[in-house]
Amino acid sequence: MNIWKLRIETFFHYIDLIKELVSxxxxxxxxxxxxxxxxxxxxxxxxxxxxxxxxxxxxxxxxENYAVYLLIGRTIFEFVNNSTSQAMIxxxxxxxxxxxxYIPKYVFPLAKITSGMVDCVFSLGxxxxxMIFTKTPVSPYLLLFPxxxxxxxxxSCGLGMFLGQAVVFFRDIQYIYKAFTxxxxxxTPIFYPLEQLPEKLQWVVVYLNPLYSYxxxxxxxxxxxxxxxxxxxxxxxxxxIVMLLFGMITFKRSQDRFILxx
Amino acid sequence: MxxxxxxxxxxxxxxxxxxxxxxxIKEYFIKLIKxxxxxxxxxxxxxxxxxxxxxxxxxxxGVNGSGKSTLLKAISGIMKPYKGTIxxxxxxxxxxxxxxxxxxxxxxxxxxYLNGLILGHSKKFMEEHFDSIVxxxxxxxxxxxxxxxxxxxxxxxxxxxxATMVNPxxxxxxxxxxxxxxKFKKKCQERMKEMLSGGTTLIFVSHNIDQVKELCDHAAxxxxxxxxxxxxxxxxxxxxxxxxxx
Numbered sequence: 001m002n003i004w005k006l007r008i009e010t011f012f013h014y015i016d017l018i019k020e021l022v023s024x025x026x027x028x029x030x031x032x033x034x035x036x037x038x039x040x041x042x043x044x045x046x047x048x049x050x051x052x053x054x055x056x057x058x059x060x061x062x063x064e065n066y067a068v069y070l071l072i073g074r075t076i077f078e079f080v081n082n083s084t085s086q087a088m089i090x091x092x093x094x095x096x097x098x099x100x101x102y103i104p105k106y107v108f109p110l111a112k113i114t115s116g117m118v119d120c121v122f123s124l125g126x127x128x129x130x131m132i133f134t135k136t137p138v139s140p141y142l143l144l145f146p147x148x149x150x151x152x153x154x155x156s157c158g159l160g161m162f163l164g165q166a167v168v169f170f171r172d173i174q175y176i177y178k179a180f181t182x183x184x185x186x187x188t189p190i191f192y193p194l195e196q197l198p199e200k201l202q203w204v205v206v207y208l209n210p211l212y213s214y215x216x217x218x219x220x221x222x223x224x225x226x227x228x229x230x231x232x233x234x235x236x237x238x239x240x241i242v243m244l245l246f247g248m249i250t251f252k253r254s255q256d257r258f259i260l261x262x
Numbered sequence: 263m264x265x266x267x268x269x270x271x272x273x274x275x276x277x278x279x280x281x282x283x284x285x286x287i288k289e290y291f292i293k294l295i296k297x298x299x300x301x302x303x304x305x306x307x308x309x310x311x312x313x314x315x316x317x318x319x320x321x322x323x324g325v326n327g328s329g330k331s332t333l334l335k336a337i338s339g340i341m342k343p344y345k346g347t348i349x350x351x352x353x354x355x356x357x358x359x360x361x362x363x364x365x366x367x368x369x370x371x372x373x374x375y376l377n378g379l380i381l382g383h384s385k386k387f388m389e390e391h392f393d394s395i396v397x398x399x400x401x402x403x404x405x406x407x408x409x410x411x412x413x414x415x416x417x418x419x420x421x422x423x424x425a426t427m428v429n430p431x432x433x434x435x436x437x438x439x440x441x442x443x444x445k446f447k448k449k450c451q452e453r454m455k456e457m458l459s460g461g462t463t464l465i466f467v468s469h470n471i472d473q474v475k476e477l478c479d480h481a482a483x484x485x486x487x488x489x490x491x492x493x494x495x496x497x498x499x500x501x502x503x504x505x506x507x508x
Contacts, residue, residue, distance in 0.1 A: 017379040024376060028367050100362035101380055102339040102354075172288070256342045260277065 014107055021111035026118060040122035044075060045129065055191045062193045065223055067130050072218045073190035075123055076148075077211060080156050081181050083116025087160025088167050088177060095262040105255050106248075109160040117153050131222070139225035148218045151236040155210055158243030161251040168261050169254070188212055210239035265351070267431060267463050268314040268337060272346035275307040275332055275487075306332040308487040309346070314480075316352075316431075319464035321478040321495060323471070323502050329487040330467045334358055334434050337465065352431025352463070355381065360421030360438045366410035370401055370420060373409050377424045391427045398453075399423040419446055426453055429460055436467045451477065471499050 030036045048071045056066045063069050087109035091098070094108050124145070131138065167173050187204070188211045194202055205212050213236040217228040306329045314320055322330040335341045336348055338356040363380035364373050374395055378388040396402055399419040401412075409417065422438065433454070454477060458464055468474050474481065474495065481498035483490040491498050 013382065013384075014379075016385040020376050020379045020385070024365060024368060024372070027372070028365075031367065097363050097380065099335075099340065100359045101356055103380060103382075259341055 010104055014104055017103070018107050018111045018114060021107065022115040022118060025111070025115035029119075037122060040119055041125040041129070044071065044078070044123045045126045048074065048126065048130065051191055059192055059196070062195065065134060065136060067134055068127070068136055068223060069219060070191050071127050071130055072222060073188070073215045075120060075127065076152055076215050076218060077185060077188055077190055078123075079116055079120035079149075080152055080159075080211060080214075081185070082119075083113045083156050084160045084163060085177065085181070086112040086116065087156070088163035088174065090160075091164045091168055091258060092262060098258060098262065105258060106161060106251060109164040109251075110157060113153065113156045113160045116156065117149065120149065127222075136222070137225065141221045141225050141227065144221055144227075145218060147233075148214055148221070148236075151217075151240045152211075152214045154237075154240035155214075155243045158240070158245065158247030161247030162243075165251045165254045165258070168258050184209075184211070188215065190215070207235075210236065210243075213239065265316055266313045266349075267316040267351050268312075268465075269349040270310060270312045270337075270346070271348075273307055273310045273333075273336065273343050273348060274305055274345040275329075275336055275341055276344040277304045277306045277332075305344075306487055307336065310484075310487065310489050311346075312482060312489065312492060314463060314465070316463055317458075317461050318480055319458055319466065319478040321466045321468065321474040321481040321499075322484060323467075323469075323474065323481055323499060324484040324490075325506075328484045330484055331358065331436055332487075333484065334436050334465065334467060337432075338434055350432070353428075354432045354434060355425050355428060355430035356434045357422070357425045357438045358434065358436045360418045360425065362421075364409050364417065364421070367408055369406050369408055370412070371405045374420070374424055377421070381425065383428070395420075395423045395427050398427070398449075415443060415446065422450055422453075426457065429457060430462060432463045432465065433457060434465050437469070471503060475499060 026037075030039055033039060035042065048067060051070055051074075052067050055070070059066065090108035090112045091105060097103065098105060130136075163173065163177060187201075188209060189197075189205065194205065194212075197205065213232050217232055217236060220226055220228040310333070322333065324330050332341065334356075335358065336343060337350060338354055338358065339350075340356075340358075363377045365376065368376065374392060375385070375388050378391075379385065396405065399416075399422075401416060401420060404412065404416070409420075412420075418438065426433070435454070451473075454464065458477075464478065466474065466478055478495050480493065481495045481502075482492040483498050483502045491501055
């Protein structure tokens with residue numbers, strides 16, 4: 001029992017450090033660029049415009065409000081993809097520090113995922129702009145979006161910790177993960193409707209791809225202005241928590257050996 | 263009798279030799295099939311025991327690669343013991359490398375906060391001590407320029423200031439005073455003496471025997487991970503220097 005109390009105390013002790021690392025990431029990301037933080041909004045907006053021009057004709061009949069549909073899918077996917085890729089290399093890039101000072105090592109992946117989440121919330125500004133332009137009606141359900149982001153955040157923390165420790169021992173995982181996320185992107189209905197897929201594949205996407213759950217929940221809140229189905233929320237949280245536990249256990253098992261391999 | 267602040271019992275620390283590092287899956291399976299997956303181990307510290315009492319100042323002496331830095335890392339908690347135990351009763355301020363947590367693109371101001379938090383202080387604590395750090399490091403004019411424009415001496419000053427602003431129970435110092443000009447070295451030594459008289463325990467690694475004799479009252483001579491001799495500083499240092507001249 002005592003060890004858990006100690007662990008939780010240590011975590012709270014280092015929360016200031018996590019905050020500082022997050023603010024460092026955000027500061028450095030746009031330092032010396034004229035538009036600064038605006039890029040977090042402009043970037044997804046520009047990509048959305050291009051992708052809408054390319055794809056909206058293809059799927060127009062099936063999807064109402066394509067721009068919003070696409071933007072939500074991309075925002076969530078990019079958050080999970082970018083933040084886990086960053087967390088994956090966070091242990092390796094901070095090796096100098098890990099060798100010289102004692103810090104709980106999980107702060108590095110955690111900080112990367114957290115800065116990804118803050119960036120993701122900024123970029124929701126783009127969604128707001130598009131909603132205004134396309135005259136999408138707004139409902140109170142929109143305010144529930146933090147619960148969806150939270151699920152994606154917990155999921156990413158787990159995945160990021162798993163990848164972060166695995167890469168220390170096997171550098172190959174960096175390259176495998178890149179290919180993996182490309183496949184993941186195409187197996188997530190970001191720019192196409194789910195119905196476009198063959199039925200068997202639909203089953204795989206719905207039940208085995210947590211990102212489908214997060215993106216769909218978000219779309220239901222914004223586009224359908226309704227509560228997502230209960231089973232979808234439950235499955236989203238179950239995925240997130242199982243992944244978090246998996247990440248924590250694998251990380252804990254190997255963290256003492258990091259110093260021998262980095 | 264003063265209590266032991268650090269107790270090291272039968273400590274062994276294992277290293278993985280870099281040449282045998284397997285960091286990709288292909289090699290892993292090849293080695294697995296060839297049954298060569300044995301970790302080629304190297305004992306950096308081998309069966310080492312030492313008790314350090316509160317308020318003492320210890321120097322670790324020995325030739326390069328004898329395991330001094332590894333021992334410091336083990337005391338700081340960076341490396342975990344393979345066998346044996348280390349018990350530390352108190353807070354540690356590690357100076358294994360000054361400014362290890364500095365980010366070159368951040369300004370000095372931002373780096374002071376970041377480095378302090380890395381050392382385990384709270385943000386509030388850093389705000390309270392910010393001015394005294396800046397004053398000690400003498401960098402008022404450059405507070406808002408990125409640290410990549412700093413000279414190595416300036417970085418060392420800043421790192422030393424952040425690391426020593428608290429009064430820790432144990433100060434660990436690994437040859438960090440090699441950089442910096444004479445004036446700064448003197449200032450650092452004075453700061454360390456001040457901390458010593460305040461009851462801080464010092465563990466000091468240096469190849470400068472004069473400095474060792476000036477700062478420390480005890481010394482431990484390490485060779486190839488084994489403790490050769492431990493005791494009063496002059497005695498151990500003289501024996502060590504004698505062995506080098508052979």
